[in-house]
Amino acid sequence: MSKRHERLRAWDIERDAGERLIATLGALVLHSLVSDAVATGSPRTVGVLHGIPLAAVxxxxxxxxxxxxxxxxxAHTDPDEQAALNYVRLLTYQSGRTGPWLPRLRTELHHSLITLMGRSRLGTPTCADLSTWVGQARPT
Structure with missing residues (x-):
């Protein structure tokens, strides 16, 4: 079991749900960065997304x-995306047992990105590099 999965279990977050929430947070962070770039005059293209350094993410x-x-x-057309987004929105207002989940999951996302950058042979890896690494890691 990975250390992240051990932490998720210690926080009473089911592993698959935790992984989905981390992925959703990652997508939201990327969306935020692309929206910032568009607001400063960049086009909303895959090229802009791919050019974002992982350090900025x-x-x-x-x-x-x-x-x-x-x-x-x-609103989203994909019901799974809508459900994940709604869950993250709810977590932003939670207290009690689930109150610390979002900050903890963001910490996990941050740690994953720092680890990837540290293991990269590239000086400044970008989202394009991350996309390539994901493609290489997927079984065919």
């Missing part, structure tokens, strides 16, 4: 929830 994980969620559309 890691730094953005520290943004307050409302900043990450600000530019996200309220």
């Amino acid at each position: 890691a730094a953005t994980t520290a943004r307050p929830d409302f900043e990450i969620l600000a530019a996200v559309p309220t």
